[in-house]
Amino acid sequence: MKYANRLENMKASEIREILKLTQLPDIISFAGGMPAPELFPIEEMKKITVKVLEESGQKALQYSTTEGFLPLREKIADRMKKFGINAKGEDILITSGSQQGLDFAGKVFLNPKNIVICESPSYLGAISAFKSYECEFLEVATDDDGMIMEDLEKKLEAHPEVRLIYVIPDFQNPTGKTWSLKRRKKLIELANKYDLPIIEDNPYGELRYDGEILPSLKALDTEERVVFLGSFSKIFCPGLRLGWVYASKEILEKFVLAKQPADAHTSTMAQMEVNAFMENYDLDHHVEKLKEVYKNRRDLMLNTIKETFPKEINYTHPEGGLFIWVELPKGIDAKELMKKSLEKKVAFVPGGSFFPNGGNENTFRLNYSNMTDEKIVEGIRRLGEVLNIEISK
Amino acid sequence: MKYANRLENMKASEIREILKLTQLPDIISFAGGMPAPELFPIEEMKKITVKVLEESGQKALQYSTTEGFLPLREKIADRMKKFGINAKGEDILITSGSQQGLDFAGKVFLNPKNIVICESPSYLGAISAFKSYECEFLEVATDDDGMIMEDLEKKLEAHPEVRLIYVIPDFQNPTGKTWSLKRRKKLIELANKYDLPIIEDNPYGELRYDGEILPSLKALDTEERVVFLGSFSKIFCPGLRLGWVYASKEILEKFVLAKQPADAHTSTMAQMEVNAFMENYDLDHHVEKLKEVYKNRRDLMLNTIKETFPKEINYTHPEGGLFIWVELPKGIDAKELMKKSLEKKVAFVPGGSFFPNGGNENTFRLNYSNMTDEKIVEGIRRLGEVLNIEISK
Numbered sequence: 001m002k003y004a005n006r007l008e009n010m011k012a013s014e015i016r017e018i019l020k021l022t023q024l025p026d027i028i029s030f031a032g033g034m035p036a037p038e039l040f041p042i043e044e045m046k047k048i049t050v051k052v053l054e055e056s057g058q059k060a061l062q063y064s065t066t067e068g069f070l071p072l073r074e075k076i077a078d079r080m081k082k083f084g085i086n087a088k089g090e091d092i093l094i095t096s097g098s099q100q101g102l103d104f105a106g107k108v109f110l111n112p113k114n115i116v117i118c119e120s121p122s123y124l125g126a127i128s129a130f131k132s133y134e135c136e137f138l139e140v141a142t143d144d145d146g147m148i149m150e151d152l153e154k155k156l157e158a159h160p161e162v163r164l165i166y167v168i169p170d171f172q173n174p175t176g177k178t179w180s181l182k183r184r185k186k187l188i189e190l191a192n193k194y195d196l197p198i199i200e201d202n203p204y205g206e207l208r209y210d211g212e213i214l215p216s217l218k219a220l221d222t223e224e225r226v227v228f229l230g231s232f233s234k235i236f237c238p239g240l241r242l243g244w245v246y247a248s249k250e251i252l253e254k255f256v257l258a259k260q261p262a263d264a265h266t267s268t269m270a271q272m273e274v275n276a277f278m279e280n281y282d283l284d285h286h287v288e289k290l291k292e293v294y295k296n297r298r299d300l301m302l303n304t305i306k307e308t309f310p311k312e313i314n315y316t317h318p319e320g321g322l323f324i325w326v327e328l329p330k331g332i333d334a335k336e337l338m339k340k341s342l343e344k345k346v347a348f349v350p351g352g353s354f355f356p357n358g359g360n361e362n363t364f365r366l367n368y369s370n371m372t373d374e375k376i377v378e379g380i381r382r383l384g385e386v387l388n389i390e391i392s393k
Numbered sequence: 394m395k396y397a398n399r400l401e402n403m404k405a406s407e408i409r410e411i412l413k414l415t416q417l418p419d420i421i422s423f424a425g426g427m428p429a430p431e432l433f434p435i436e437e438m439k440k441i442t443v444k445v446l447e448e449s450g451q452k453a454l455q456y457s458t459t460e461g462f463l464p465l466r467e468k469i470a471d472r473m474k475k476f477g478i479n480a481k482g483e484d485i486l487i488t489s490g491s492q493q494g495l496d497f498a499g500k501v502f503l504n505p506k507n508i509v510i511c512e513s514p515s516y517l518g519a520i521s522a523f524k525s526y527e528c529e530f531l532e533v534a535t536d537d538d539g540m541i542m543e544d545l546e547k548k549l550e551a552h553p554e555v556r557l558i559y560v561i562p563d564f565q566n567p568t569g570k571t572w573s574l575k576r577r578k579k580l581i582e583l584a585n586k587y588d589l590p591i592i593e594d595n596p597y598g599e600l601r602y603d604g605e606i607l608p609s610l611k612a613l614d615t616e617e618r619v620v621f622l623g624s625f626s627k628i629f630c631p632g633l634r635l636g637w638v639y640a641s642k643e644i645l646e647k648f649v650l651a652k653q654p655a656d657a658h659t660s661t662m663a664q665m666e667v668n669a670f671m672e673n674y675d676l677d678h679h680v681e682k683l684k685e686v687y688k689n690r691r692d693l694m695l696n697t698i699k700e701t702f703p704k705e706i707n708y709t710h711p712e713g714g715l716f717i718w719v720e721l722p723k724g725i726d727a728k729e730l731m732k733k734s735l736e737k738k739v740a741f742v743p744g745g746s747f748f749p750n751g752g753n754e755n756t757f758r759l760n761y762s763n764m765t766d767e768k769i770v771e772g773i774r775r776l777g778e779v780l781n782i783e784i785s786k
Contacts, residue, residue: 001590001618002556003647004504004526010650037451045450049442057438058430061630096489096634096656103655107525111397129654132500133397163395197394225394237454239661241489254396257403261522262496263489267660268632 009131022347028379030366031347033173033322037370039290040237041281048276049269056272064268066260068094068244072275076230076244079283083205084219085228087246093255096266098203098231098243102126104258105164105199105227106133108251114163117155117196119147121325121354121363123173126166126201137356138162142172144316146179149186156194165196169217171204171321174354174365178319181214188220196225197251203231203243206287208320209295224248227255232274234322235287240270294322294369300376301368308384310391322369325351327362332390334364340390344382402524415740421772423759424740426566426715430763432683433630434674441669442662449665457661459653461487461637465668469623469637472676476598477612478621480639486648489659491596491624491636495519497651498557498592498620499526501644507556510548510589512540514718514747514756516566519559519594530749531555535565537709539572542579549587558589562610564597564714567747567758571712574607581613589618590644596624596636599680601713602688617641620648625667627715628680633663687715687762693769694761701777703784715762718744720755725783727757733783737775 022029052060067073067090074089095101102125110116112134118126120139127137138159140152146169156162167187169179179187191198200217218228224247231243245255259265277283301324305315314327326348328334334350341348351363368376415422445453460466460483467482488494495518503509505527511519513532520530531552533545539562549555560580562572572580584591593610611621617640624636638648652658670676694717698708707720719741721727727743734741744756761769 001588001644002502004500004502006504007501007647007650010654012650012653032456034456037455040451040454042446042450042454045454046443046446049446050439053435053439053442057435058433059632061433061435061438061632062430063425063427063626063631096659099654100656107397108400109395109397125654125657132651132654195394233456238456239452239454241656241658241660251394254400257400257405258525260405261403261492261518261525262655263493263634264518265634266489267634267663269663270660 006132006134009134010128021342027345027347028371028375028382029347030368030371030379031349032370033367034370035234035238035290036293039293041277041286044277044281045273048273048280051280052269052272052276060269060272062268064265066256066265068092068266069268069271069275072271075275075278080228080230080246082213083202083216085216085246091246091249091252093245093252093259094266094271095243095245095259096263097233097238097241098201098229099125099129100262101229101243101245102129102199102201104245104255104262105166106130106135107258108254109164109197110135113161115159115161117152117162117165118356119167119172121174121351121360122166122356123168123201124353127356130166139355139357142175142177144177146177146183147187149183149190152187153190156190162194162196164199165191166199166201167217168201170202171207171318171323173321174323174349174351175325176316176318176321176323178214184214184217184220188217188222191225192223198226199229200226201229203234204321206235207291207294207322209291209298210319218246224251227251235283235290236274236277240267240274242266242270242274297368297373297376300373301366301380304377304380308381310388312391313387322367324366324368326364326366329391330362333361335361337364337386337390340386341383344386346379346382348383399525399527402527403521414735420738420740421764421768421775422740423761423764423772424742425763426760427763428627428631428683429686432686434670434679437670437674438666441666441673444673445662445665445669453662453665455661457658459649459658461485461659462661462664462668465664466637468668468671473621473623473639475606476595476609478609478639484639484642484645486638486645486652487659487664488636488638488652489656490626490631490634491594491622492518492522493655494622494636494638495522495592495594497638497648497655498559499523499528500651501647502557502590503528506554508552508554510545510555510558511749512560512565514567514744514753515559515749516561516594517746520749523559532748532750535568535570537570539570539576540580542576542583545580546583549583555587555589557592558584559592559594560610561594563595564600564711564716566714567716567742567744568718569709569711569714569716571607577607577610577613581610581615584618585616591619592622593619594622596627597714599628600684600687600715602684602691603712611639617644620644628676628683629667629670633660633667635659635663635667690761690764690766690769693766694759694773697770697773701774703781705784706780715760717759717761719757719759722784723755726754728754730757730779730783733779734776737779739772739775741776
């Protein structure tokens with residue numbers, strides 16, 4: 001059987017295989033990026049689904065438009081004010097999770113051999129989505145203030161084949177880092193200079209535990225180059241697969257063209273459910289509850305790391321989001337470490353997969369949103385033991 | 394802004410623009426392909442969603458695997474026995490509507506300039522999906538027994554760039570035609586000879602009003618070349634966006650690779666809802682109810698056409714599905730006709746868009762599943778009046 005060339009670029013995700021292992025019942029898993037299921041608003045969802053079916057069942061179960069359910073799009077537009085964005089409902093496209101927005105970004109902007117600029121490391125789901133369009137990657141170094149602009153500009157100047165800049169400025173996956181305002185402004189300036197679109201991936205932006213929300217890139221966008229990707233997965237629940245794209249009319253039209261043949265539209269029922277939830281309950285209040293729990297879990301994980309990890313190990317101190325990023329001394333391979341840690345029933349994601357061009361095997365990602373306080377302390381202690389043995393070798 | 398080359402191949406669907414017109418409240422629309430919303434099992438859905446949320450809310454609202462919810466996949470495998478197929482749950486991939494299966498068929502099999510063989514005319518959603526992979530089309534003539542095999546073989550022989558055969562053997566969209574067993578067997582023979590994969594699109598197969606179900610192409614497949622696409626949109630409801638792919642292990646693995654970066658997975662909640670519906674209610678019984686109503690609507694539309702359309706007009710007599718296909722005398726443009734029919738508040742889809750290489754403007758498609766008996770009679774009468782004036786010119 002002959003397959004398309006693009007398949008040569010598409011491999012089964014390494015994380016996926018690891019996540020399968022971590023689903024064994026007694027594993028303490030810091031591997032996935034899953035929200036805490038005990039915080040899902042299940043009682044509210046029961047009331048809401050019945051209400052939607054009673055009041056508009058025939059509509060909720062029928063085909064609907066590719067763009068999405070307008071009342072939901074209007075509520076999303078309103079919600080993005082948090083990020084300094086003034087949008088209208090009609091400027092929003094509903095997607096089947098923000099993963100679909102990433103796929104469409106590739107579909108709309110990338111030809112084979114084009115180059116995508118991304119943070120080093122970057123989100124695996126975005127890397128896979130772009131790879132399926134047979135592109136290449138240039139990774140730009142980051143520090144605690146986000147992407148290093150001198151490195152970015154050097155790369156933009158040297159590589160005219162760059163066609164897209166992909167970044168996660170708030171609580172980045174996998175590092176948890178947040179960009180400073182100065183870097184955000186500079187990125188917009190450089191995108192203008194080099195005439196490039198920016199994909200701003202923002203699934204975690206509302207989950208800030210310290211400090212103030214900074215303006216999104218989209219809020220700073222002076223030439224309508226920024227495509228903002230949002231998601232209900234982390235602030236509500238991921239199982240419904242609801243995300244959105246906000247962009248200029250011209251760009252959004254292309255994303256709508258990408259969605260039509262991809263899946264016609266996102267579940268009408270799911271859209272009407274989330275819309276009804278936002279009408280009948282307080283999503284802000286729900287997010288406050290999440291933040292309280294996740295902030296506590298982050299603190300607990302950071303404190304336990306401080307107590308138990310060897311001093312040679314560096315790790316990030318995220319102001320929000322779901323992840324801590326760990327750097328081991330060079331020469332220690334996190335994949336090998338994972339084998340030892342799995343013997344102690346603790347899982348994480350080795351960091352190599354987050355670097356599209358490879359290397360950096362001495363890194364790994366920890367998630368703190370999905371495990372209880374007790375498991376966080378116990379799991380990090382066990383991991384600390386493994387690391388102490390490894391480092392002292 | 395620079396966009397990907399593929400966008401040059403992707404245009405806003407003409408039907409979509411027409412469908413917007415037809416949503417005005419007093420239009421009698423035979424344009425869409427929508428099921429009857431009054432038959433959606435709304436009461437059952439209310440009970441089911443509450444049950445799913447009560448029993449497994451944390452699971453239903455969480456991330457899940459790309460392949461889909463295994464109990465649902467097992468029920469689908471079982472259900473396909475109707476089409477002579479012996480599948481296992483693990484050989485099924487759940488998709489976000491069968492439209493997504495069509496998109497993945499392009500993603501898995503097509504490079505730019507490759508040729509797709511399809512029926513002439515063919516399903517617009519498939520044409521759009523394949524076009525987004527920058528392919529070309531060869532249309533094969535059909536008669537009342539399906540694709541004409543002599544025409545197909547001639548084209549296969551002349552065009553080694555053919556990479557995919559796409560067909561809808563049961564109650565085709567847009568013609569309503571059903572392939573004979575002989576043609577099905579011959580297609581498999583030719584696909585084997587020319588070493589080609591076949592996409593068998595089967596959203597309507599269960600909606601047969603006369604005669605017996607014929608074996609699907611997948612049931613006749615001797616070399617694992619057939620990819621079967623199924624859907625809950627017509628037998629349950631389309632608003633949840635649930636379809637599936639059944640193929641050999643090798644091919645299915647590629648489809649899973651296509652789905653991972655596209656949308657991670659289909660709504661966990663929707664999958665568990667349909668699974669619970671099939672566990673707690675009788676989907677066969679539901680389909681019997683649909684068939685009773687749709688058979689009656691088909692008969693009513695055919696009878697009213699017979700009474701009111703001019704004799705020069707040909708149309709199909711589908712044994713199932715949702716559509717009747719109308720051929721006008723050459724020289725009459727169905728797009729122009731549509732304007733006149735819209736003045737009388739009646740809508741249909743002009744047929745030109747169903748031919749990927751254009752032409753055939755003297756055709757149109759009628760849907761009979763979405764309008765009440767009264768509207769079918771009234772709408773077809775009005776359309777008959779318009780046609781009589783047009784023909785007598």
